[in-house]
Every structure is written in C-alpha cells, then in structure tokens.
Amino acid sequence: MAVSPHFLRQGIGTKLYEASVAWARERSAASLELNVWEFNERAIAFYKSLGMFTLNRTMTTEI
Incomplete structure (x- = not known):
C-alpha cells in the first residue's frame, strides 16, 4: 500500500488501512x-499510530 507523495496527509492512508x-x-x-x-x-510511525506493532524482524547481510 502506498500513497503518492502529492497526496500525503490527506487521510488516504488511513482510509486504505481501514478498508484493509x-x-x-x-x-x-x-x-x-x-x-x-x-x-x-x-x-513505521504511521502504522504505529494506527495501533500496529512490530511482531518480528527479518535481518540480512550482503555476501
């Protein structure tokens, strides 16, 4: 899910999240x-503001 930078801070992300x-x-x-x-x-800050939290973390390295 993504919102075009031009349309940020207009509630679109919240509506997409609520629909999901x-x-x-x-x-x-x-x-x-x-x-x-x-x-x-x-x-991350946006999702946290909606009540989401980190459940796990995937870590990687370049080889």
Whole structure:
C-alpha cells in the first residue's frame, strides 16, 4: 500500500488501512500483517499510530 507523495496527509492512508482491516474482518482473519522497510521511519510511525506493532524482524547481510 502506498500513497503518492502529492497526496500525503490527506487521510488516504488511513482510509486504505481501514478498508484493509474491514476486508480482513469480513473474512474472519485473526490478524493483519504487512512488511515495511526498516529505513521507512515515516511509514513505521504511521502504522504505529494506527495501533500496529512490530511482531518480528527479518535481518540480512550482503555476501
């Protein structure tokens, strides 16, 4: 899910999130998960503001 930079701070991300939650609930999902890049602090802050939390972390190395 992404919102064009031109349309940030207009509530679009929140509406997309709410629609995703509604879709999952309608299908009796137990949880909703997403992947976000660690460097994307703005997105992480946004998802935390919606009540999401970090469940696990994937770590990698270049070889």
